[in-house]
Amino acid sequence: MSDLAASPFDTLLSAPHALTRAACETLDASDPLAPMRDQFVLPDGVIYLDGNSLGPLPKASRERASEVVDIEWGRDLIASWNTHEWFDMPQRLGRKISQLLGGTAGGCVVSDSTSVNVFKAVTAALELQRGDSERTVIISERQNFPSDLYIVEGLRDLLDRGLELRLVDDAAGLQEALGPDVAVVLLTEVNYRTGELWDMTEVTQQVHAAGALVVWDLCHSAGALPITLDESRADFAVGCTYKYLNGGPGAPGFVWVAEQHLATARNPLSGWWGHTRPFAMETGYVPAAGAASFQVGTQPILSLAVCEVGIDMALQTNMRHVREKSLQLTDLCIALLQTRLAEFDLTLVTPREHARRGSQVSVVHPEGYAVMQALIAAGVIGDYREPGVLRFGFTPLFTRFVDVWDAMEVLRDVLTRESYRAQEFQRRGVVT
Numbered sequence: 435m436s437d438l439a440a441s442p443f444d445t446l447l448s449a450p451h452a453l454t455r456a457a458c459e460t461l462d463a464s465d466p467l468a469p470m471r472d473q474f475v476l477p478d479g480v481i482y483l484d485g486n487s488l489g490p491l492p493k494a495s496r497e498r499a500s501e502v503v504d505i506e507w508g509r510d511l512i513a514s515w516n517t518h519e520w521f522d523m524p525q526r527l528g529r530k531i532s533q534l535l536g537g538t539a540g541g542c543v544v545s546d547s548t549s550v551n552v553f554k555a556v557t558a559a560l561e562l563q564r565g566d567s568e569r570t571v572i573i574s575e576r577q578n579f580p581s582d583l584y585i586v587e588g589l590r591d592l593l594d595r596g597l598e599l600r601l602v603d604d605a606a607g608l609q610e611a612l613g614p615d616v617a618v619v620l621l622t623e624v625n626y627r628t629g630e631l632w633d634m635t636e637v638t639q640q641v642h643a644a645g646a647l648v649v650w651d652l653c654h655s656a657g658a659l660p661i662t663l664d665e666s667r668a669d670f671a672v673g674c675t676y677k678y679l680n681g682g683p684g685a686p687g688f689v690w691v692a693e694q695h696l697a698t699a700r701n702p703l704s705g706w707w708g709h710t711r712p713f714a715m716e717t718g719y720v721p722a723a724g725a726a727s728f729q730v731g732t733q734p735i736l737s738l739a740v741c742e743v744g745i746d747m748a749l750q751t752n753m754r755h756v757r758e759k760s761l762q763l764t765d766l767c768i769a770l771l772q773t774r775l776a777e778f779d780l781t782l783v784t785p786r787e788h789a790r791r792g793s794q795v796s797v798v799h800p801e802g803y804a805v806m807q808a809l810i811a812a813g814v815i816g817d818y819r820e821p822g823v824l825r826f827g828f829t830p831l832f833t834r835f836v837d838v839w840d841a842m843e844v845l846r847d848v849l850t851r852e853s854y855r856a857q858e859f860q861r862r863g864v865v866t
């Protein structure tokens with residue numbers, strides 16, 4: 435980010451007394467992404483810092499939802515599979531995701547949940563390594579999103595061929611763990627809890643040097659930072675569309691396969707939508723060419739239609755601007771934590787270094803859960819992750835600099851008055 439080196443923003447951060455709400459308003463006034471905010475439905479009185487868990491509703495998604503329900507389903511019924519190109523939707527959206535993630539040489543489909551796609555991608559990668567019987571290890575991160583690890587555990591037990599799941603804690607641990615016994619490495623580019631970012635290009639090189647293949651989980655990176663899948667030589671990638679891509683609750687995830695594996699990678703879930711001629715209703719399974727074979731069964735068309743709106747918005751946005759603003763928002767949040775909230779028992783767990791940070795700021799507080807409930811009650815929506823982590827996600831498309839200021843002031847108030855000690859903030863819901 436060398437072009438930011440001498441920016442007014444850096445000057446601002448280096449002079450704590452200049453950090454004021456008015457200074458944040460000035461930053462908003464010159465923000466090239468500021469007009470995007472108006473494209474979202476954002477309830478009054480709410481500062482939404484949870485777009486990394488569920489992106490808010492784009493206004494255009496409302497219209498698309500009523501069109502696909504009333505016209506395509508309601509009026510045109512089953513003909514819509516052809517006339518409204520429903521059948522091609524997972525592939526059409528996949529092409530858009532490939533473009534967004536710098537992976538147009540590879541293939542992609544938007545289909546199924548990320549957890550299911552982790553299963554497909556890791557299994558396919560393992561099968562590509564099958565020729566080398568010495569390679570029996572799958573490496574992942576101890577602090578990875580649990581579902582990714584649960585899927586690998588299940589796969590290991592299902593295949594019952596002596597596979598081992600080896601967990602590492604950091605880049606040094608990964609280096610140490612890589613060896614001639616490693617088949618596949620499954621990493622999440624941006625950690626869901628800390629916001630720590632792996633160097634995709636460098637790590638992919640290391641994995642390849644050890645003769646292994648890498649599956650990247652991009653749930654917390656797609657839509658939040660520039661990604662170059664082809665250039666990084668990634669083997670497989672999966673990710674969500676309902677976080678930074680604002681695709682809607684439960685919108686399908688994606689699975690991407692690198693060019694060099696398109697002809698050989700096999701989807702273990704050999705359903706009819708991955709067949710080369712699904713409507714021929716043939717007896718034997720013949721996989722479709724390319725990433726289309728990574729589909730399984732009938733897709734959630736309503737969700738796909740709505741999710742395309744979010745993907746289109748990301749595609750129309752300059753990801754370099756998104757990344758610049760994301761780093762500024764997170765820098766600002768960290769600076770406020772260190773100045774206006776320095777007296778409180780808050781421990782930053784997000785890396786300060788730009789190259790190692792995604793688009794969120796996480797801090798640990800001994801009463802983290804209750805503090806977040808008190809914040810939410812006061813209109814600042816972040817979320818809570820065990821153990822003790824207050825998580826604030828910053829989506830540059832709709833988050834303003836004043837939102838960061840105001841959110842941190844509310845946090846300061848909650849901690850000063852200890853309002854989080856109230857009984858009502860101790861109770862836990864099913865979903866945190």
Ligand SMILES: *Cc1c(COP(=O)(O)O)cnc(C)c1O
Nearest residue numbers: 547548549550579622626651653
């Ligand atoms: C959000 C997230 C998931 C979610 O998976 P689903 O199958 O969509 O529930 C998986 N992995 C990571 C790293 C995530 O952040």
